[in-house]
Amino acid sequence: MDRSKRLSTHFTLGEMIKSGTAARKGIDNTPPEALIPKLTLLCTRILEPIRQHYGIPFAPNSGYRSEVLNQTIGGSSKSQHCKGEAVDVEIPGISNYQLALWIRDNLEFDQLILECYQSGDPGSGWVHVSLKQNASDNRSQVLTYSNRQYHQGLVR
Numbered sequence: 605m606d607r608s609k610r611l612s613t614h615f616t617l618g619e620m621i622k623s624g625t626a627a628r629k630g631i632d633n634t635p636p637e638a639l640i641p642k643l644t645l646l647c648t649r650i651l652e653p654i655r656q657h658y659g660i661p662f663a664p665n666s667g668y669r670s671e672v673l674n675q676t677i678g679g680s681s682k683s684q685h686c687k688g689e690a691v692d693v694e695i696p697g698i699s700n701y702q703l704a705l706w707i708r709d710n711l712e713f714d715q716l717i718l719e720c721y722q723s724g725d726p727g728s729g730w731v732h733v734s735l736k737q738n739a740s741d742n743r744s745q746v747l748t749y750s751n752r753q754y755h756q757g758l759v760r
């Protein structure tokens with residue numbers, strides 16, 4: 605699989621499957637070919653609009669995760685990362701709360717979660733966004749995850 609393959613203008617397959625943990629532990633994080641269209645959709649419909657709006661280069665923190673990788677990092681057993689439907693994002697210099705607000709108000713998504721954000725620390729946490737191929741399957745669910753609990757909406 606060619607990791608340098610461009611899935612959209614600014615994002616490559618390699619960036620969507622990169623994992624420090626996988627590299628350190630020798631875990632194969634190559635996605636099934638069938639998931640490439642879903643990863644491409646995340647690039648074109650989520651990452652590119654964010655890139656265009658802020659004009660700041662970034663690579664996603666985490667995109668696709670194999671089952672083994674997901675278990676190793678303690679991810680949820682139903683993680684949409686394993687289905688190629690979710691990406692975790694942070695933009696250098698932008699508060700994750702502000703980023704989540706912008707996504708909520710401007711993009712179509714299945715689930716948007718502001719994760720582990722600490723009020724008063726703009727760089728804390730990250731933003732999880734998922735998107736399904738079939739538009740009618742997207743739940744437009746907005747959550748905040750902090751102190752091991754989910755809350756409705758974006759909570760600062």
Ligand SMILES: [Zn+2]
Nearest residue numbers: 690691692732
């Ligand atoms: Zn995530």
